[in-house]
Amino acid sequence: MTEEEYIAKRLDDQIEWYDKKSMWNQKWYKRLKTAEFVLAASVPVLVAFVTYHWFIKVAIATAGSAVAVISAVHGLYNFHENWIEYRSVCEALKREKHLYLTRSGIYTETENPFSLLVDRVESIMARENIAWAQVHRQKVSVPQRAVLDRSSSTGS
Numbered sequence: 001m002t003e004e005e006y007i008a009k010r011l012d013d014q015i016e017w018y019d020k021k022s023m024w025n026q027k028w029y030k031r032l033k034t035a036e037f038v039l040a041a042s043v044p045v046l047v048a049f050v051t052y053h054w055f056i057k058v059a060i061a062t063a064g065s066a067v068a069v070i071s072a073v074h075g076l077y078n079f080h081e082n083w084i085e086y087r088s089v090c091e092a093l094k095r096e097k098h099l100y101l102t103r104s105g106i107y108t109e110t111e112n113p114f115s116l117l118v119d120r121v122e123s124i125m126a127r128e129n130i131a132w133a134q135v136h137r138q139k140v141s142v143p144q145r146a147v148l149d150r151s152s153s154t155g156s
Contacts, residue, residue, distance in 0.1 A: 003114050011097055011121055018090035022083055029079035036070045039063040078135070089128045096120050 001009075043063050050056045074080070099105040100117045107113045 006114075006118060007097065011093060011117075014121075014125060015090055015093045015097070018086045018093065022086035022090055025079045025083035025086060028077075029074075029083055032070050032074060032079065036067055036074075039067050039070070043067075081135075085128065085131070089124060092124050093121060096124070 040063075043060055046056050046060045046063070050060065096117060100107050100113060103113065106120075107116060110116050
């Protein structure tokens with residue numbers, strides 16, 4: 001693969017992917033957090049009117065339940081963590097590209113700057129992939145441990 005092909009098909013493609021995913025996760029994080037704040041703040045206000053209308057009790061219960069669901073969705077999808085991680089990787093990849101193209105920093109005194117670029121870019125992406133896999137492996141293993149703990153405590 002040539003230098004131009006690598007930059008266009010691998011590096012630029014990954015920068016674009018991480019940029020889009022970061023923005024998507026940021027958008028959903030902010031949307032859900034805003035909804036969570038508004039719903040949570042509405043509960044004390046609604047409590048003041050609970051004796052006036054029967055449907056206020058329903059609204060309070062709905063708002064409380066919605067806050068719990070939104071919190072669970074945050075825990076499940078990790079929008080905030082993904083936003084930060086993807087933005088960090090995107091910016092690291094952009095930095096490597098700019099240092100390489102300007103032959104600055106680590107790329108000034110190397111015999112094969114393209115090989116160094118490939119090594120560094122692939123290392124950045126590999127670290128992110130490993131971190132992602134570890135997070136998802138932990139999420140899968142936690143419920144399994146809970147099931148095992150429950151079955152051992154009942155004596156079965």
